[in-house]
Amino acid sequence: MITDKNILKINRLYTLTILAIMISLGFPIINFLFFSPYYDRSGEWLHIPNQAKKEIYQGNIALINQHIYSISRNLARITIQARWRERIDMELSLMNDEKHIVRRTIKPRIIGNKIIWEFTPLKDSSNKTYDLIIINNNQEKKTVQLSLFPTNDKNSSIKINKQILEGKSLAFFIESKFTGPKEKIITFYKRILTYKPALIQWLFFPTLTLFFILFIGGLKFAIKIILTDDEIPLGGKDDL
Amino acid sequence: MSNRIIDWAKNNKIYILFFFFVLTKGLLWTWVIPPFLAPDELPHFSYTQYLAEEKEIPKNSPGKISPLHPTLSEEAEKSSEFLQHNKTVLSLGHMDFPENIQRTPEGFQTYSRNVSKENYKNSAAIYSPFYYILEVIPYVLGYNLDIFSRLYLMRAFSLFFLFIALIFSYKIALFISKENTFALIVVAIIALMPSINASSFGGINNDAALIAFSHILLYYLVKILDNLDIRIWSIIKNGILLGLALLTKPVAIIFIPLTAGVFMYKGFKKNEIKKTALALLGVFTIAAIMSIVFYIRLIDSIINGSSNEISQTKNIFAIENIFLAVGFDIIRKFFLATSIWLQLQFFDRFYPFYIKSFIFALELFGLIGLIYLAKNYFNKDKDAPQSGQSPYAPLVLCIAAFLLISGFYTFLYYKQALMSHYYDFAWFGRYYLPVIAPIVIIMLFGLKKIFHLIKISEKVLYIGLLIFFLFLHNYAFFNIALQYNYL
Numbered sequence: 001m002i003t004d005k006n007i008l009k010i011n012r013l014y015t016l017t018i019l020a021i022m023i024s025l026g027f028p029i030i031n032f033l034f035f036s037p038y039y040d041r042s043g044e045w046l047h048i049p050n051q052a053k054k055e056i057y058q059g060n061i062a063l064i065n066q067h068i069y070s071i072s073r074n075l076a077r078i079t080i081q082a083r084w085r086e087r088i089d090m091e092l093s094l095m096n097d098e099k100h101i102v103r104r105t106i107k108p109r110i111i112g113n114k115i116i117w118e119f120t121p122l123k124d125s126s127n128k129t130y131d132l133i134i135i136n137n138n139q140e141k142k143t144v145q146l147s148l149f150p151t152n153d154k155n156s157s158i159k160i161n162k163q164i165l166e167g168k169s170l171a172f173f174i175e176s177k178f179t180g181p182k183e184k185i186i187t188f189y190k191r192i193l194t195y196k197p198a199l200i201q202w203l204f205f206p207t208l209t210l211f212f213i214l215f216i217g218g219l220k221f222a223i224k225i226i227l228t229d230d231e232i233p234l235g236g237k238d239d240l
Numbered sequence: 241m242s243n244r245i246i247d248w249a250k251n252n253k254i255y256i257l258f259f260f261f262v263l264t265k266g267l268l269w270t271w272v273i274p275p276f277l278a279p280d281e282l283p284h285f286s287y288t289q290y291l292a293e294e295k296e297i298p299k300n301s302p303g304k305i306s307p308l309h310p311t312l313s314e315e316a317e318k319s320s321e322f323l324q325h326n327k328t329v330l331s332l333g334h335m336d337f338p339e340n341i342q343r344t345p346e347g348f349q350t351y352s353r354n355v356s357k358e359n360y361k362n363s364a365a366i367y368s369p370f371y372y373i374l375e376v377i378p379y380v381l382g383y384n385l386d387i388f389s390r391l392y393l394m395r396a397f398s399l400f401f402l403f404i405a406l407i408f409s410y411k412i413a414l415f416i417s418k419e420n421t422f423a424l425i426v427v428a429i430i431a432l433m434p435s436i437n438a439s440s441f442g443g444i445n446n447d448a449a450l451i452a453f454s455h456i457l458l459y460y461l462v463k464i465l466d467n468l469d470i471r472i473w474s475i476i477k478n479g480i481l482l483g484l485a486l487l488t489k490p491v492a493i494i495f496i497p498l499t500a501g502v503f504m505y506k507g508f509k510k511n512e513i514k515k516t517a518l519a520l521l522g523v524f525t526i527a528a529i530m531s532i533v534f535y536i537r538l539i540d541s542i543i544n545g546s547s548n549e550i551s552q553t554k555n556i557f558a559i560e561n562i563f564l565a566v567g568f569d570i571i572r573k574f575f576l577a578t579s580i581w582l583q584l585q586f587f588d589r590f591y592p593f594y595i596k597s598f599i600f601a602l603e604l605f606g607l608i609g610l611i612y613l614a615k616n617y618f619n620k621d622k623d624a625p626q627s628g629q630s631p632y633a634p635l636v637l638c639i640a641a642f643l644l645i646s647g648f649y650t651f652l653y654y655k656q657a658l659m660s661h662y663y664d665f666a667w668f669g670r671y672y673l674p675v676i677a678p679i680v681i682i683m684l685f686g687l688k689k690i691f692h693l694i695k696i697s698e699k700v701l702y703i704g705l706l707i708f709f710l711f712l713h714n715y716a717f718f719n720i721a722l723q724y725n726y727l
Contacts, residue, residue, distance in 0.1 A: 016703065024710035032718040039727035046333040048586055052664075071336060126339070173333075184727070191337050191726040192272075195323065195345060197389040200271050207264055207271075214261040219710065221254055222428070226702045229421045 013227060017220045025215060033181045040072040043173030044156065045081060050149040054171065057146040057160070064134040064146070065159035066170040075125035076177035078132060080115040080170060083145035089138035092117050095131040102130070113147075121177045129155075132172070147171035254424070259403075262431050265713075266402055269437040270395035272721050274335065275388055276325050277585060278395070278443020279670065283310040283364035285391060285444050288375040290355045290362075298355075298365040299537075307363035315351040319387050332586055334725050348386045364446070368534035370487035371446035394444050401448035402441040406431055408455035409677035415462050416634040416681060422688075425702050426680050432709040434716035435583040439670035447670060450488040454674035457481045457495055458641065461502045465633050468506035470519040479526025486531040490538060491674060494644040499523060501640060505633070557658070565657035572653065572667055577603055579669030580679070584716055587724045595712065602683065609686030610639075612693065635685060638678030645675050 044050055068078070084090055092115075093104040108117040136144055148158065151169040158170045178184040193201045249256060276282045290298040293313070308329060312320065320326070322345055324335045364372075378397040382390040406427050414423035430436060440447040460481060482499055485492040500520060507516025578596045582588050617632050649666040656662040672679065684705075691701045 020703075020707045020710070024707050025714055028711065028714040028718045031715070032723060036719060036723055039723075041333050043333075046331050047327075048330040048332065188722070188726060192722070194337060195275065195388060196271065197385070197392060199389070200392060204268075204271060207267055211261075211264045211268060214257065214264055215710070218257045218261045219706075221257055222424070222706055223703060225254060225424070226421055226699050226706070229699070 009227070013220070013224055016223050016227075017216075020219055020223065021216055024219070025212070033184065037178045037184070038077055038175040039178060039184075039187070040176045041173050042071050043068075044149040044151055044169045045079075045171045045173045047149075053150050055148045055168070057148050057165075058144070060161070061136050061144045061146070062161055063136070063159075064132075064170065065162070066132040066134075066172065067129060067155050067157075068132050068172070068174055069127075069129050069155075070122070070125040070174060070176070071127065072176045073123055073126040074121035074176040074179065075130075075174060076119060076121040077175040078117045078172060079175075080117075080134075080172040081113055081147040082115055082171075083113050084110060084115060085143040089136060089143075090115075091135040091137065093133045093135075094119070094122075095133060097129060113145075121179070125176070132170075258424075258428075258431075262402065262406065263399065265431075266399040266437065266441060267396060268717070269442040269721070270392060270398070272717070272725065273438060273442045273585070274328070274725055275323055275391050276320060277328060277725070279439050279445060279447075279585075279668070280307050280364065281443045281445065282312070282316070282320060282325065282329075283307055283362050284372075284375075284446065285394070286310045286312055286316055286355065286362055287364040287367075287369075288372045288379055288394065288444065289313055289316065289353060290365075291369060291372050292376045292379045293353050294355060294357065297369050298360060298362055300361055300365045301359045303359075303361065305361050305363050310362040310364070311355060311360045313351075313353045313355045315348060315353050315387050318351050319345075319348060330586065332589075332724070334727075337726075345386075345388065348388070366538050367446055367489060368487045368531065370484070371449040374449065375444060391444070395442065398441045398444065398448040401452040402431075402436070404452035405441075405455045405676075408452075408459045409680075412455065412459050412462055412677045413681055415459070415466070416631075416638070417685075421702060422684065425705060426677065426684060428706060429680050429684075429709050430676055432713040433581050433676070434713065434720070435579070435581055435669050436673065436676070437713070438584040438716070438721060439668075440673050446489055447673065450485070450492060451673050451676070453481070453485040453488055454492065454495065455677055457485050457499075458675070458677065461495075461499060462634050462637060464502050464506060465637060468503070468510060468516065470512075470515055475519050475522040476526060479523040480530070482523060482527035483530030486527055487534065490535070491645065491648060491671070494641070494648050494674075496524070496527075498637070498641055498644055502637065561658060561661075565654055565663070568657060568663040569650070569653060572663075575667060576669055576672070579667070580672050580676075581669065581712070582716070583669040584720050585725075587720050590720055590724060591715075595715065598708065602687065605690050606683035606686035609689035609693075610682060612689050613685065635682060638675075638682045641675040641678040642672075642682065645672055 078092075078094075090108065091104070091106050092108055093101045096102050102122060103119040105117055105119065108115050110116075138144075146160075147170075148165070148168040149171050150167055151157065152167070153169075154166075156169045158165050158168055178187070193204060196204070276285070287298060290296075308326070327333075328335050375394050375397060378393040379390055382393040385393070409430050410423050410427040413426035414420065417423060439445075440451055460478060464478075478499070482492075482495055485495055503516050503520040503523070504513070507513045510516070578591075578599050579588055581599055582591055582595070613632075613635070649671060653663075653666050656665045687701055687705075688698055691698055
């Protein structure tokens, strides 16, 4: 029988279920689609064994030159591990193969021991090499502390004050940026099915859809069970 | 008959829904982790392949063994190169996806599956073949398929162990709490943890069998607390369960003192110490008969292997040495506090701060609640007559299980840290999953106590936890596993 009390209970169940779906399913999907646009990270920093072999470099640093290789288009962010106390005296630039400066900044973000330089994506950066140039304009040059990693690639060796440090690379990684969620979905669709057996390629998206259906149905059912379980104490009762 | 089935289905709708939810979720996780990138998957796959192809148990040749470079068949070697395993296995990056992506790799049917026995090295070969014999079943079922199809089939088989672990976690929680909703929340939390999905049941790993058999054994130990049955069949059953757990992975030795503790506790309670000690001896004898051969092999490989190089430090108990080891141990434990729940390849560090903080808060409040429970226990009138089993005993068993596994890894950590200056051991939360049901149960009891104290309905706690762990699961799936493996 539908009574006012029942309607109230049903309303409470639906409101709670919708809220729970928004938090537990809606937020992660929206975050994935709209708020994490960076992709294709690459750089020596990402190789975990390197992190144990990290070396701190501190000296009179005026100029740093690091060769970088971009695996994909839309190169848009460089993260460097370094302690740089005076951000105002820093100048970062990116030079292409033809020795043209394609991006430049004097105001990167500094978070802890990370320098994060975000710039307008370089559309044609796929499979191209660049030189990352960092100029320290500070007279007290010891304000800079760099992290270096070992590298087997000769071209990746860092130059500090025009001197090559063989087999050592700046601790950094680069990332590209999607222009929008549509591009992200297309790239994701291509990649998720890569190197998978035909059956999984065929089943992946139907299974994902089934997961969403079961998720919503199961969540509603679970909330209903909790709300209607009269054995659950209302608080204050000590069962142990 | 059909009416009975329909009635059963109607009465058990939540379990049916939960089964299909876990199945679809589990399959998605096994498909999303790229091949050979689940923890130590290449050595575990190679062990199974060796068993299936060479029809004998692999044995390591003397010398140093690396989990990153096991002896491989030509087929496994080629696929590992193709998937850039060496580049991606210990990396925060992902494999390269060229512009013109080839969806299904070709040519893998022609490579040899035989493994060279000469100079054979595999970090997984120190384990008994128990789990790997079971994994041979999907390997053989997919024998005519390429290596990738076989690998995904073997991964899907891990879900069988996941269901065992979940069923027995539910039974343990129900037995302890006597509350169906409590048990459902415990099992939902376990099923939704990213570490469970990505690490132990998302790939090929003997952890899957270890976790499953540990939970069966734990359930019977909890039951013993309620009623110690020392008839022959019961002794045989407990002996076999302990033996099977020991055959999965050496960490199961923590169940030896736990079993002894439970038996002797009941023996003292019932005033049947001699009888109980004899029953315990029977249990241990059966377990030893089942597993001793492989433990002798393991001890032999530890003694003859050169992986434990002892440092040249004159005094391993030098004060600087101890300080360094203790310092790293504190950091390790701090890291483990979130890693138990969150481990996902090496991408743990990409979880946002608020998720890690919330987990710390849950653990902290759970601990405070447990302290209050302990206070209640010590304050109550011990002389008051008790009807039946004390509700505290199963909780103590859960705490003991956690402390034993923690103590086991801490011992191994200090051995490596002090003797070899190796501080990277046992940083992975997945190592604690054999006792995950006890961990979740004690945390939930602690949180319940806090909610009692602040006079808020447990319904709020249950719904809050359910939403948080559903969110955590989806965050890990979409924003960590998909994002960092593919984009």
